[in-house]
Amino acid sequence: MSPHVIEFAFTVGCTRAVIASEAGRGPGPQVAAAPDIDRCIVISDARVAELHLDGLRESLRESRVPVESLIVPPGDEHKSLGEAVRMYGRLAELNADRRTALLAVGGGMVGDLAGFVAGTWMRGIPWINCPTTLLAMVDSCLGGKVGVNGPTGKNTIGVFHHPRLIWIDVALLGTLPQRTYRAGLAESIKHAVALDAGFLDWHESHVEGILAQDADTLRVLIERNLRCKARVVAEDERETASLTSDDSIVGRAALNLGHTIGHALEAASGYAWPHGECVALGLVAEMDLAVTIGGSPGRTAIASKRCYSGSACRSARLHRSTCMM
Numbered sequence: 158m159s160p161h162v163i164e165f166a167f168t169v170g171c172t173r174a175v176i177a178s179e180a181g182r183g184p185g186p187q188v189a190a191a192p193d194i195d196r197c198i199v200i201s202d203a204r205v206a207e208l209h210l211d212g213l214r215e216s217l218r219e220s221r222v223p224v225e226s227l228i229v230p231p232g233d234e235h236k237s238l239g240e241a242v243r244m245y246g247r248l249a250e251l252n253a254d255r256r257t258a259l260l261a262v263g264g265g266m267v268g269d270l271a272g273f274v275a276g277t278w279m280r281g282i283p284w285i286n287c288p289t290t291l292l293a294m295v296d297s298c299l300g301g302k303v304g305v306n307g308p309t310g311k312n313t314i315g316v317f318h319h320p321r322l323i324w325i326d327v328a329l330l331g332t333l334p335q336r337t338y339r340a341g342l343a344e345s346i347k348h349a350v351a352l353d354a355g356f357l358d359w360h361e362s363h364v365e366g367i368l369a370q371d372a373d374t375l376r377v378l379i380e381r382n383l384r385c386k387a388r389v390v391a392e393d394e395r396e397t398a399s400l401t402s403d404d405s406i407v408g409r410a411a412l413n414l415g416h417t418i419g420h421a422l423e424a425a426s427g428y429a430w431p432h433g434e435c436v437a438l439g440l441v442a443e444m445d446l447a448v449t450i451g452g453s454p455g456r457t458a459i460a461s462k463r464c465y466s467g468s469a470c471r472s473a474r475l476h477r478s479t480c481m482m
């Protein structure tokens with residue numbers, strides 16, 4: 158069966174998302190078809206590399222795409238400027254030029270770091286995202302917000318640089334620890350709470366398939382998330398809507414639901430607490446706050462605008478219970 162292809166057009170770039178319908182096929186044919194890419198440098202973290210790198214490299218080799226690899230240690234503390242600088246050194250040694258694509262294979266940490274390096278090396282070279290966590294498949298792989306953690310906090314150094322291609326194979330989730338898998342659900346529920354009440358209901362009616370990692374359910378979940386996020390990104394590509402005085406445009410700020418408190422928790426834990434779990438806690442706290450301050454107008458209550466409905470609270474409970482299982 159051929160893979161499912163979704164094209165997203167933004168002002169400063171286009172992203173093709175491919176959701177594989179068969180496990181293990183790899184992105185080789187899609188990369189080989191790009192007329193301006195001669196070779197790939199795969200960036201992965203050590204844990205993901207051990208599990209999945211050989212298969213992905215094989216797919217590229219079969220499609221005659223020359224490939225090198227660059228491995229970083231796992232953990233959000235390595236989404237850092239220091240790690241980016243180390244990569245620039247390796248790219249120089251490998252003579253990476255504008256016909257070289259970086260191919261991120263990993264969760265949101267690897268995607269953000271690789272996308273940042275791609276966006277800044279030679280003022281921007283193409284990059285491809287092969288997400289391997291649920292969080293990365295439903296959220297961080299799309300939108301082009303890439304960066305590293307800075308001395309003053311999470312994601313404070315970054316650029317906007319859309320991936321050319323996103324290759325999603327839900328079979329890669331099979332090796333993910335349950336805790337990491339469930340943490341990723343936070344971003345999916347965030348999209349539903351902030352952007353699509355019907356999607357919230359969908360989560361509740363598909364909770365068994367989601368928790369059992371049923372492949373068909375996951376493909377629907379991922380596509381709905383990508384479409385939700387793409388709508389917001391297209392209307393506010395550089396996250397400037399929150400700077401305007403027009404309260405009717407929420408823009409990309411809506412995607413930060415749960416993140417004000419979530420990021421604070423993450424930083425306070427020294428990045429030891431998983432991002433998704435911090436967002437889940439942030440979502441619940443911000444929704445409780447929204448309900449408490451209910452009725453207060455204005456931009457400070459973006460969350461509350463979306464969270465008055467009973468379904469939002471039901472979803473928070475759903476998430477609380479899935480995190481605890």
Ligand SMILES: NC(=O)c1ccc[n+]([C@@H]2O[C@H](COP(=O)([O-])OP(=O)(O)OC[C@H]3O[C@@H](n4cnc5c(N)ncnc54)[C@H](O)[C@@H]3O)[C@@H](O)[C@H]2O)c1
Binds near residue numbers: 202208267297298300
């Ligand atoms: N750019 C964006 O729009 C955006 C959106 C949301 C989150 N993020 C960022 O994403 C990051 C969090 O991403 P994450 O939750 O994917 O964490 P992560 O990338 O740190 O991965 C979590 C852990 O899972 C391991 N892992 C990944 N895939 C695996 C697999 N298939 N099998 C076994 N182990 C696997 C990794 O080695 C790591 O130890 C944060 O840095 C966050 O800021 C970015």
